[in-house]
Amino acid sequence: MTEHPFLLYDPTVYAVRQHYEIVFFTQEPGAAWVLVEGRRYTDQMCGVVRSDTCSHHVCIPTEALDRAGGYTVCYALIPERHSYFPKTEQIFTAEYPFRALPDGEIHVYMLADTHSHVEEPVAVSRYFGEAPDLLILGGDNGNTASNPDSVLTMTKLASAITHGTIPVIYMRGNHDTRGAYAEHLPEYVGTDRGNTFFPFRLGRLWGVVLDAGEDKTDDHAEYGDIADYTAFREEQTEMLREIPQQGTGQERLTESGTPVRLALCHIPFQVIETPFPEVFDRWTAELNRIGIDLMLSGHCHRLDYVEAGTVTHGTVTPEFPVAIGSRIDRKDLSSYAGTALIIGQDSVTVRYTDMEMRVLDEHIVRLKR
Ligand SMILES: [Fe+2]
Structure with missing residues (x-):
């Protein structure tokens, strides 16, 4: 279902209100984010980047992803989430093209x-x-x-x-x-x-x-x-x-x-x-x-x-x-x-x-x- 070993499946780009919620599942818990035209959108809860989950949700304004035409899913293991100076391990990435709805048919x-x-x-x-x-x-x-x-x-x-x-x-x-x-x-x-x-x-x-x-x-x-x-x-x-x-x-x-x-x-x-x-x-x-x-x-x-x-x-x-x-x-x-x-x-x-x-x-x- 995906060629990227750190993912369970390719992501799903859900349309909600005027943003996209990109949902993806990692094999192991860890921190995740999505890059769009160099900007980092994290899977976060009230500003805290979530790392104790395999189910990741990243929100991106519709206009930003439509304009970019692609995105990069990023994921990092955090072996120990220390209160101070937590360290991430190697970052895994997966690139996806994205096709906005066409103007015509x-x-x-x-x-x-x-x-x-x-x-x-x-x-x-x-x-x-x-x-x-x-x-x-x-x-x-x-x-x-x-x-x-x-x-x-x-x-x-x-x-x-x-x-x-x-x-x-x-x-x-x-x-x-x-x-x-x-x-x-x-x-x-x-x-x-x-x-x-x-x-x-x-x-x-x-x-x-x-x-x-x-x-x-x-x-x-x-x-x-x-x-x-x-x-x-x-x-x-x-x-x-x-x-x-x-x-x-x-x-x-x-x-x-x-x-x-x-x-x-x-x-x-x-x-x-x-x-x-x-x-x-x-x-x-x-x-x-x-x-x-x-x-x-x-x-x-x-x-x-x-x-x-x-x-x-x-x-x-x-x-x-x-x-x-x-x-x-x-x-x-x-x-x-x-x-x-x-x-x-x-x-x-x-x-x-x-x-x-x-x-x-x-x-x-x-x-x-
Ligand atoms: Fe039914």
């Missing part, structure tokens, strides 16, 4: 509901031949979060597809919340200081990642009293209220074409019957106000496309289509299918594709102006 691939499978989803993601411009991990990528190997599925997929050279966006699925390692998930993926919901911006691509948590009430017997998503969902309502609507705010600064606004949420809450529709009504109302062009989801294990204006389980009708874009049959993994997006100047083409590179269905979304 943008190719995106989304893999959701991979449920710890890697080989078939990686094959499906080859739809564009080379790596896409952006990889979206759409949740339920591990089967459960019961052990490190399962939580590492996101890394395995991203490493095999991107080799650390393109951006990745991760949205958490409800299966990613289950098991002993669920609370450690932010050590394994890019998040907004531990939160699995955040806005993001990549070139003319804007959007928001939402996390619906589980699909039943917190007191459901299935969760055994260890689910608490009520306040968590309301925090996301507040976040949505702070996002400017289409055509206002910073996004007017884009010079590379019509802005594209995506909402990403593993559970397509508009089309799933839930016990808390009033929460999702608020989310849908905010997404309508923001001017979302397209929402991407998984969860249902089937391919579906809900047109804008379709009446749903809530009382607020979404003014944007919802692409439910993953198909998995655990008895026949060769039938796995994901979603390709071709983002043009005025439209987004949504294509559901399989391992044979066949287009199973296609929809065109006209961008709002």
Whole structure:
């Protein structure tokens, strides 16, 4: 998965808000940093460079890495972290090229509901031949979060597809919340200081990642009293209220074409019957106000496309289509299918594709102006 012996896998460059969080795992604990155009960005906690971990996170402003077109991962063993005059051993380095989102046509691939499978989803993601411009991990990528190997599925997929050279966006699925390692998930993926919901911006691509948590009430017997998503969902309502609507705010600064606004949420809450529709009504109302062009989801294990204006389980009708874009049959993994997006100047083409590179269905979304 990597040619660099001090790393477990090639890094993953997660897009979060207006920075990249580069996540990589070293074979042994030690200090780590990333060099971009000669500037050193460390894996640090409140100014203290972390050395007692194999899981490293380094944040770099989007503009800095986009401009540089590459970065160097650096790692040093610290045999004894003395309070005074600690010494590092030999420094290991690994260089990676990096490709920012293009100004013209943008190719995106989304893999959701991979449920710890890697080989078939990686094959499906080859739809564009080379790596896409952006990889979206759409949740339920591990089967459960019961052990490190399962939580590492996101890394395995991203490493095999991107080799650390393109951006990745991760949205958490409800299966990613289950098991002993669920609370450690932010050590394994890019998040907004531990939160699995955040806005993001990549070139003319804007959007928001939402996390619906589980699909039943917190007191459901299935969760055994260890689910608490009520306040968590309301925090996301507040976040949505702070996002400017289409055509206002910073996004007017884009010079590379019509802005594209995506909402990403593993559970397509508009089309799933839930016990808390009033929460999702608020989310849908905010997404309508923001001017979302397209929402991407998984969860249902089937391919579906809900047109804008379709009446749903809530009382607020979404003014944007919802692409439910993953198909998995655990008895026949060769039938796995994901979603390709071709983002043009005025439209987004949504294509559901399989391992044979066949287009199973296609929809065109006209961008709002
Ligand atoms: Fe799933």
